[in-house]
Amino acid sequence: MEFTALFLAVTIVMVAAWWGTRTLALALFAVTFLACIATYLHHASDALKLSF
C-alpha cells in the first residue's frame, strides 16, 4: 500500500512541477523524497533471513 501511495505522490509532484508553481513542486518533492527514505529505512530494519 505504501508503494502505491509513493507512486501517487510522485505523480502529484510531476503534475505540480508541470502545471503548478515551482515552490509547491519543490515542497512536494521534499516530502515525497523523505517518505521514500523512511520507507527504505523501515524495510532495511527488517530481520534478514540468512542461509548461513
Place this chain on the structure above:
Amino acid sequence: MTRSLALALNALGLYAIALVLLVAFAAQLLLHELPCPLCLLQRIQFAMLAVGPILNVRFGLRPSHYAVSLLTAVAGAAFAARQILLHVMPGDPGYGSALLGYHYYTWAFIGFAVAVAAIAVMLLFDSQFRDDGKPQPVGTLAGTAVGLVIALTALNVISTLLECGFAACPDNPVAYELLKRLS
C-alpha cells in the same frame, strides 16, 4: 552549452527515464516478473529522477533543479546497492531473472550511477544558466516527454495497487493481490 541544447538534453533525459519505466513494465507484464518492495522503491526513484528535468523545461534551467535529480539518483543507487548486497553471497541465485547477465537491481545501480555522472557533466556548463530574460517556449519534444513520463508513473500507481492491494506488499510477490481478492 546553449540553453536550447541543455533543454533538448533534459528532454532526452526524460525519454531515457520513460524507456526505463517501459522496460520495467515489459518485464512485469510479458515475463510475469512482479517487482518486490525494494524493486518498487527503485522504480519510484527512477520516476522521481524526472522531476528535475520537468522543472528545467517548465521554469528554466537552474542548478537546484539538477540537485533534485542528483539527490534522487544517489538515493536510488543506495537502494539498489542494498539489494545487490542482499544477494551477494556465493550460491545465492538473486531475485528474479537476469537480463544480459545482470539482475534488474544491478542494472538499476548502473542506471543511477550513469544519472549521477550525466548530471555532474551537465552542471559543468555554466553558460546554460545565463538567463537572457526571454521565456523559453516548451517544444513538442519536451512536452511529449513530460506527458509520457507522467502517464507511465500514473500507470505504476494502478499496477502497484493491483499487485499489493490495500495491505503491505509481500516480500516475494507471485500474484496480483487485489485481483486475487476480487476473483
